[in-house]
Amino acid sequence: MNHAAVRLRSVTRSYAGRSGAVTALDAVTLDIPRGSFTAVMGPSGSGKSTLLQCTAGLDRPTAGEVFLGDTELTGLSERRLTLLRRSRIGFVFQAFNLLPALTAEQNVALPLRLAGRRPKRAEVLAVLERVGLGGRAGHRPGELSGGQQQRVALARALVTRPDVLFGDEPTGALDSTTGRGVLTLLRTMADDGQTVIMVTHDPVAASYADRVLFLADGRVRDELHAPAAEEIASRMTRMGAVPC
Numbered sequence: 334m335n336h337a338a339v340r341l342r343s344v345t346r347s348y349a350g351r352s353g354a355v356t357a358l359d360a361v362t363l364d365i366p367r368g369s370f371t372a373v374m375g376p377s378g379s380g381k382s383t384l385l386q387c388t389a390g391l392d393r394p395t396a397g398e399v400f401l402g403d404t405e406l407t408g409l410s411e412r413r414l415t416l417l418r419r420s421r422i423g424f425v426f427q428a429f430n431l432l433p434a435l436t437a438e439q440n441v442a443l444p445l446r447l448a449g450r451r452p453k454r455a456e457v458l459a460v461l462e463r464v465g466l467g468g469r470a471g472h473r474p475g476e477l478s479g480g481q482q483q484r485v486a487l488a489r490a491l492v493t494r495p496d497v498l499f500g501d502e503p504t505g506a507l508d509s510t511t512g513r514g515v516l517t518l519l520r521t522m523a524d525d526g527q528t529v530i531m532v533t534h535d536p537v538a539a540s541y542a543d544r545v546l547f548l549a550d551g552r553v554r555d556e557l558h559a560p561a562a563e564e565i566a567s568r569m570t571r572m573g574a575v576p577c
Contacts, residue, residue: 337400338497338528339365339388344397346383346551357383359551360397365497365530370523372539373532374569375548381532382501384548388530389422389499390414401496419448423490423498427505429482431474431489437461438470441488448493460488464518480511487518491527498522500531504538516541536565547572 346358357380365371365388375381386392387399390406399406401421406414431440441461442452461470464484474482483503490498500519504512512535520541523529531542539545540562547555549572557564 336367337364338367338369338402339363339530340398340400341388342398342400344387344394344399346380346387346392347395356551358387358394361551361553363546363553365528367528368523368526369544370520370529370542371531372542372545373530373548374534374536374539374545374565375554376572379548380551381548383551385499385501385530385532389424389497390418416448419444420493421496423493423495425483425486425490425498425500425503427502429474429479429486429506431482431485433474436471436473437466437477437485437488440474440485441492444489444493452492457492460492461485463491464488478511479507480514483507483511483515484518487515491522497528497530500529500533502533503531504533504535509537512538536562536569539565 341361341363344358344361345356347354347356361384373381373384383392387394394407401417404417406417409417432443438457438461442457445452458467458470461467464487466481466484466488469477469481474485477485504515507515516538519529519531523543533539540560543559545557545560545565546553547568554572555568557568
């Protein structure tokens with residue numbers, strides 16, 4: 334059994350552009366340890382989102398291999414890849430993507446229903462309790478604050494007990510105080526053994542991670558371990574990507 338939650342081996346992703354092929358990822362080789370919190374940063378167009386999508390099985394590399402644990406994603410059929418994403422991968426995005434007609438409890442239970450499982454109410458309520466929303470199970474998204482909606486989205490991502498939780502700017506739509514609450518929750522989850530990979534442009538958000546990877550031109554150009562926000566901002570500035 335490999336100790337990495339995710340492994341990338343010479344992963345390249347190219348797209349057809351107006352003036353020829355555009356390389357979004359350029360032969361990236363990378364290991365993400367189990368139970369770690371990794372932040373991915375870089376200038377616009379550096380390949381951050383492509384890295385996240387290829388690693389999470391949302392996009393297929395042009396070349397190279399992606400492993401989730403010991404499972405190679407690049408060789409799976411679309412059906413098997415879909416089933417794997419439903420059971421072993423969790424997603425949290427900047428937009429909460431909650432269904433407005435459903436309660437928090439029903440939104441959280443949805444991935445289990447999509448996977449053909451009958452949700453156990455105690456299981457759903459337990460994960461809502463874990464994100465601090467035990468008393469909000471019957472509320473619809475319109476009755477919740479932005480931070481509470483993102484916590485419901487987190488609970489929905491966690492209810493299948495995924496191997497890896499992916500976040501694409503998960504605090505981008507939140508104010509700084511509410512965002513810190515969500516980041517503290519992600520940090521706690523990593524401390525409890527959950528593998529977290531987060532794309533962000535915010536040095537403060539990235540400072541909650543164990544490791545920060547810096548991408549430029551589709552390659553990992555640098556990394557920092559347990560850095561302060563000021564150190565991350567300085568590194569981004571030197572890369573020519575002044576943090577927002």
